[in-house]
Amino acid sequence: MTNETRAAKEAEVDAAIHDPTHGGFQPTVEGRILFWIAVAFSLYQIAVAAHVVTLASQVVRAFHVGFLILLAFPLVAAARGWSRPMRAVAWGFALAGVAVALYQYVEYEPLILRAGFPLTRDIVFGVVALATVFAAAWIIMGPALPIISGLFLGYCLFGQYLPRPFNHRGYGFDQVIDHMAYGTEGIYGIPVYVSATYIFLFILFGSFLERAGMIKLFTDVSLGLVGHARGGAAKVSVISSGLMGTISGSGVANVVTTGQFTIPLMKRFGYRAAFAGGVEATSSMGGQIMPPVMGAVAFIMAETLGIEYHEVVTAAIVPALLYFASAFWIVHLEAGKRGLLGLPKAELPSPGNAVRKGWYLLLPLGALVYLLFSGYTPLFAGTVGLSLTVLLILGGTVALGLPGQVLRIVFWVGLGLIAASFFRYGINAILVAAALLILANIFVAGGRDTLAACRDSLAEGAKTALPVGVACAVVGVIIGTMTLTGVANTFGQYIVSVGETSLFLSLVLTMITCLILGMGIPTIPNYIITSTIAGPALLALGVPLLVSHMFVFYFGILADLTPPVALACFAAAPIARENGLKIAGEAIKVAAAGFVIPFMAVYTPALMLQDGGPLAEAIGYVPAVAYIIFKAGLSIVLWGAAVIGFLRAPMLVWERVIAAAAAFTLIAALPLTDEIGFALAALALGLHWYRTRGLTAAAPRATEPADESPAE
Structure with a gap:
């Protein structure tokens, strides 16, 4: 499959995922069924996060994957216009995924008691679980990740036939399936746990913020601040894409959303098409290293390393700012070289007016950051941030229906006090307020439209979570292989042996490995794969733990900018109307700091605000x-x-x-x-x-x- 075809397929699925009309679902009977499945998925995740529903962790993970499979196959079939027989097959796979989840729920305690000694039916359901996860990953993200995970699964089954030192002692088929499909070492491992808790909530949080107008706020502020400056069109791309990264979990999604505006704008004002696409791709991928969300990797990294979330974000702040400063500087120089002016100032929005009109949208984001840095768990912070966003959306409609400015001010003050009461009464205070506002919206003008918009955001959030969640499930096979066979030690020992003579050569080898393993793979599985394989080797060479994980994370991200895959660049290609490889060449120049900063941090950890x-x-x-x-x-x-x-x-x-x-x-x-x-x-x-x-x-x-x- 060519890079153009791969990017086109990803863009096709992404368009289906991010279509804002009625949650992006087709107005057919099947579309309406999928729509309500997506809504139910989001409501289930909110209920689990708010402890309205209490289930065992293994069951929460199984239901999460079950919902993903149930939604993924029919949705992709509908988006790509599959024939009726193929749609029936898609629904068959979807129901098989649900059956696996229900089996985990019904057999939860017996499965624990017979761990390591699976029955025949356990093996059958385990095979079905793996097959549906692999198939879902293939149709959503293409072949790269399933093939890599499949090679690791094949290594578990047949690695004993390889020459030393790559072989292992050999594992039975039932042992491999039991390890991968049950417990918390395979597809239900840490990635799915994080996806089922933190990540889903933050995706939903971003979905509500986007629908409330956050993208417009970011764009207007960016235009007002730098649109008039030399090369302002490209500087708008750098700032707006960086801001989008604070709420987005996908660099490629950033390209196809903000890029629809910024790339044509840059071209209109004189930037070359390849350079315009490179700036957008670089800025969008940079959003994945920008706190507080960092493509949701910050939460997985904290969970994996057993450290506080704020420690991860603190380490990422300076490199992220330097990355965007580098991109900003290079577009400034390119504009000077080509004599490109900014946009007419009279035609640009005022950043002050934009903030005055949309200041309330910043409150949930501010509360989220405050809670995360105050030691609250990401799950709690995400729940509160999402709840505050819903309160603002629902409360805005109610406030508009009140007569008189004084009454509206009283209403907002009261709502603010209720929202603040969660410090004493917990999340239940916000949930009660949200329930009352939902009832109020039924009876005020425009309220039902607001409720419909919230309902659509629930569906859209569930759809946006599909690629991330499925990727987390299938990448669990790689982690399961590491824990079962210890294959990461072989690679790590080789890097360590090289590092005994030259740390720099070990870093270069690790960089190349991360660029290869990260090709065409979303942010989260990208980090999981690279950190599992290469991270321990750098730690053994004396690189601080957090710095070693940041090193592999950054180069995994940059894989989407480097040929031959350069997925972010090929996603920008149809918008820029330019060859994806030419865009990749320009993106590498713009992203130069991204290739430099990780090396500097290894030799001087102070760059990541680390001791040593x-x-x-x-x-x-x-x-x-x-x-x-x-x-x-x-x-x-x-x-x-x-x-x-x-x-x-x-x-x-x-x-x-x-x-x-x-x-x-x-x-x-x-x-x-x-x-x-x-x-x-x-x-x-x-x-x-x-x-x-x-x-x-x-x-x-x-x-x-x-x-x-x-x-x-």
Whole structure:
């Protein structure tokens, strides 16, 4: 399958997932059935999160996967227009997934008692569970992830026939199925646990915020802040995509949502199509490393490492800001090189007005961040954030129906006090308020439309969770293989042996491994695979635990920007009307900081606000943080100038070479490389300034919005 075909299929499924009309479900009998299944799925997850329904953890996971399978097959069949017989097959797979979930519920205690000694019917249901999960992953995300997981499953079954040191002692078919399909080591492992708790709630939270107008708020603020500046169209893309990343769990979804606006805008104002697509792809994937959500990986990382959520976010803040600063700097230089002005200021929205109109949308996000950093669990924080969003949506309609401004203010103050009462009375206070507002909306003007919008958000959230949830289930096979066979030790020992002679070579080898394993795979399974295989090896080489996981996470993310797969770039290709590989080439230039920062963090953990490293020991923690941020910022400035070939004016070839050498030596963290790097930086910047002292930067040419040509 070509990259274009893969991106087209993903975009097709993504379009079905994100269609906002009636939750995106077709207005047929089958569509209405799927719609209410999706609503029931979301309500079930909310009930579990709010402890309205109390079930064993294994059953919660099984029902979560059962709902995913029930919804996935018929939905994809309807979206792709499968024939009637094929739709019947799809429903057959869906019902088989439900049967597996019910079997786990009915046989919960007996399965625990006979763990390790499965009956024949246990094996049958286990095979059905694996088959439905693999098939669902294939039709939703394409072949990459199922094939990788399938290879690991095959290794469990036949690895004893491989030569040393890759072989294992051998495991029976019943033992492998029991390990993968029951308990918490296979498809119902930590990824599905996190998907069934934290991730689903945050996806639902984002769905409600989007429907309430958060995307428009982000876009208007971005346009108002930087739209008028030099190259403002591309800077809008960087900021809006970064803001979207705070509530989104998919970089590719970011591309196809914000990219529909930002890529044509950049092209209209003079940016090359490939560069416009590269900027959007880079910014959207950067949203996956931007706190507080980080593509929901922050929660899995915290759960996996056994640390607090705020520790993960703290480590990610500086690298994320440097990543977006790098992208912002490079689009600024590209605009200067090509003389591109910003948008007419008179035509842009006011960021102040945008915030004044939509300030209330920031309250749930602010409450979410506050709770997460105050030590509350992500499950509780997500539930509260979602509840507050629903209160704002429902309360807004009720407030509009009240006569007089004073009464409306009293209403909002009262609603705020009720929302704040959760600190004393728990989540039940918010749930009671939401129930009362639902009743009130039935009787006020526009209230039923608001309830319908909330209902549609429930359905849309469930659909958006499908790729993530199914990916978490199928990637559990990889984790199950690691725990059963210990194969990760073989790879880890090889990296450690290389690291004994050169840590840098081990890091490069790990980077290449992550870029290969991360190709075409969503954010969460991407991190799980790379951290399981490569993370322990870096830890054995003395890299701090959190830094080692961030290292593999970042390069797994960047796999969606690097050829040959470059899924985010191929998703941008039809919007930009440009070849996906050309977009990938531009994206790598824009995302240069993403390739550099993980290496710098390994040698100087202070970049991720972590203790340790020779620099912090020599000069102290705070000076080390300030120094490494300054050095990283300078290397970004130099690298951008070298890549784009522009600073105050177009740069000569030898100036670009010196700037690139300075940037590299500042990154290397070897003896004397900092001194050499600063000297080369002073030489490159000083000579360029001296040569251009009598010149001004290339005069920006006046750009007026032009009609889009039918093709580039």
